[in-house]
Amino acid sequence: MADFKLEAMSLKELRQLERDVAKAISGYEDRQKADARAKLDAMAKEMGFSLSDLMGMGRKNTRSPSVAKYRHPENAALTWSGRGRKPQWFSAHVNSGKDPNDLAI
Incomplete structure (x- = not known):
């Protein structure tokens, strides 16, 4: 040494x-x-x-993509599954006193 x-x-x-x-x-x-x-x-x-x-390394547990439950009222390309963080457009809709079910697909 x-x-x-x-x-x-x-x-x-x-x-x-x-x-x-x-x-x-x-x-x-x-x-x-x-x-x-x-x-x-x-x-x-x-x-x-x-x-x-x-x-147990040979198996992968993959989740299927979540299905969209809500759609933006003006831009149909914007959707949200109801999981995770709420999008601003959804929060703005609810905060304005409107029913979230109005955006349901």
Whole structure:
């Protein structure tokens, strides 16, 4: 292991040493993760599975797009599903005392 005299180093040298140490730690952790993943993959294969099957990584739960429930009174291209943040045109309609059902599709 290298013997560093930290007190004799400049700020620039210390910052570079800090970056080098962080890079070395990251590389070490990456190697350890890859080794663990390889061991787990081998164990899964021995049992007749893939690691992604066991971890549930092979499936994607995708939601279907929401259906529009409200349409802008003047611009039919603007719609809102009723989920998430209310569009300004919808809020303005409701705040003016009008019924939201007037905009229902």
